[in-house]
Amino acid sequence: MNQALKSPAIPDPYSIPLESIDMSDSSLYEAGAHWDYFARLRKEAPVHYCANSQFGPYWSVTKYEDIMAVDVNFELFSSFPSIVIGDNQDDLELENFISMDPPKHDGQRKAVVGAVSPSNLMKIEPLIRQRVQDILDSLPVGETFDWVDRVSIELTTQMLATLFDFPFEKRRKLTYWSDMTTASPGVAGDDSVSEEERKAALTDCLNEFTVLWNERVNKDPSENFDFITMMAHAEATRNMKPMEFLGNLVLLIVGGNDTTRNSISGGVLALNRNPAEYDKLRADPSVIPKMVSEIIRYQTPLMHMRRLATADTVLNGQHIKKNDKVVMWYISGNRDGDKIENPDQFIIDRKNPRNHLSFGFGIHRCMGNRLGEMQLRILWEEIMLRFSMVEVVEEPTLLKSNFVAGITRMPVRLHPL
Numbered sequence: 116m117n118q119a120l121k122s123p124a125i126p127d128p129y130s131i132p133l134e135s136i137d138m139s140d141s142s143l144y145e146a147g148a149h150w151d152y153f154a155r156l157r158k159e160a161p162v163h164y165c166a167n168s169q170f171g172p173y174w175s176v177t178k179y180e181d182i183m184a185v186d187v188n189f190e191l192f193s194s195f196p197s198i199v200i201g202d203n204q205d206d207l208e209l210e211n212f213i214s215m216d217p218p219k220h221d222g223q224r225k226a227v228v229g230a231v232s233p234s235n236l237m238k239i240e241p242l243i244r245q246r247v248q249d250i251l252d253s254l255p256v257g258e259t260f261d262w263v264d265r266v267s268i269e270l271t272t273q274m275l276a277t278l279f280d281f282p283f284e285k286r287r288k289l290t291y292w293s294d295m296t297t298a299s300p301g302v303a304g305d306d307s308v309s310e311e312e313r314k315a316a317l318t319d320c321l322n323e324f325t326v327l328w329n330e331r332v333n334k335d336p337s338e339n340f341d342f343i344t345m346m347a348h349a350e351a352t353r354n355m356k357p358m359e360f361l362g363n364l365v366l367l368i369v370g371g372n373d374t375t376r377n378s379i380s381g382g383v384l385a386l387n388r389n390p391a392e393y394d395k396l397r398a399d400p401s402v403i404p405k406m407v408s409e410i411i412r413y414q415t416p417l418m419h420m421r422r423l424a425t426a427d428t429v430l431n432g433q434h435i436k437k438n439d440k441v442v443m444w445y446i447s448g449n450r451d452g453d454k455i456e457n458p459d460q461f462i463i464d465r466k467n468p469r470n471h472l473s474f475g476f477g478i479h480r481c482m483g484n485r486l487g488e489m490q491l492r493i494l495w496e497e498i499m500l501r502f503s504m505v506e507v508v509e510e511p512t513l514l515k516s517n518f519v520a521g522i523t524r525m526p527v528r529l530h531p532l
């Protein structure tokens with residue numbers, strides 16, 4: 116498989132003035148053309164100012180160490196009011212703890228973190244394995260089908276339904292709400308969905324979950340570890356306003372959905388594009404835990420997180436003003452050769468494979484990172500017991516977004532052992 120071809124409409128990054136580079140342009144990612152742009156920025160302008168974009172002016176931070184410096188300094192770089200480049204444009208004023216600073220952030224995170232604690236993960240591991248086995252055993256061997264729909268979406272959606280204790284038969288609604296949250300022209304540059312459709316979907320989401328909330332208020336929180344029961348009983352979350360409840364719902368839905376989904380698809384694609392690595396995996400499946408981290412680095416499912424400077428400051432020689440938007444491009448930091456050896460290569464038995472930025476750092480470091488890794492590990496263990504190859508048979512379709520590194524369709528064919 117070749118890398119996705121660049122669209123003719125997208126210029127070579129070295130043919131345009133440095134100041135015209137705008138990494139918020141979602142068509143770069145849809146065409147898979149962003150890599151060379153980031154390479155130029157890392158070399159020539161690691162902290163780069165874009166004065167004009169669809170989302171207003173913003174700084175791009177593209178080197179690993181500079182990203183870390185921003186991520187760990189929540190006092191100087193605030194997550195409020197949003198962690199994506201585009202500000203919320205609809206009248207749904209969603210609030211959630213990824214877009215908050217301490218102390219409010221800390222209380223709300225603490226309210227739900229138990230659902231993904233190591234002890235809870237150990238409890239749900241057999242269930243995840245069973246669901247993975249069922250999904251894999253239902254696939255048509257030797258026929259072409261869409262891996263994204265049948266495996267990546269199905270598995271992560273089943274997992275989310277479990278974490279929310281959401282009605283299993285209605286689980287695809289979670290997928291839909293997740294897509295609607297991140298798909299918005301104003302927020303991530305995805306123009307396939309109107310603001311009206313997005314608003315209607317999120318209102319439906321709030322209504323469905325309000326019914327569940329009202330049931331769970333009466334449940335015993337020491338016996339029910341789903342996100343809703345936890346929020347309904349914790350001091351920091353039990354009196355949330357509707358838009359705060361909705362905000363935290365969609366945070367948990369997107370957090371556990373798009374990310375793992377695209378790591379599942381991205382891993383299959385990376386192995387197809389690097390056949391020697393697939394051979395290594397067949398020869399020694401014990402490499403799977405390391406490979407999972409490498410997949411998450413290589414895919415970088417959430418490409419950026421945005422902050423707002425709370426005071427004038429200097430970052431790698433650049434003068435950032437109070438209230439400037441500062442965007443940390445994890446997807447670029449993960450390809451920084453000063454920090455990661457051979458960063459553009461996919462190496463499944465890499466040394467220090469967890470040394471990547473895909474889960475962020477600091478107080479907002481991904482809450483579900485161990486769960487995401489566990490799902491991927493189990494999936495690959497079960498794939499290797501069944502199939503000698505998951506072959507990608509057509510170029511995948513990439514998502515038009517500057518936030519989620521997404522694969523929306525990827526036809527594959529399974530080869531039995």
Ligand code: HEM
Nearest residue numbers: 212213370371374375473474475476479480481482483487
């Ligand atoms: C491969 C899988 C995943 C990736 C790459 C990923 C990535 C991220 C990133 C980049 C952040 C923000 C970090 C920062 O700002 O410094 C984050 C935060 C978060 N993630 Fe994940 N995530 C994944 C899986 C999950 C799962 C399975 C859940 C479970 C529900 C989850 C829930 C969250 C939550 C709630 C936050 C907000 C944490 C806070 O603000 O304190 N994530 N994730």
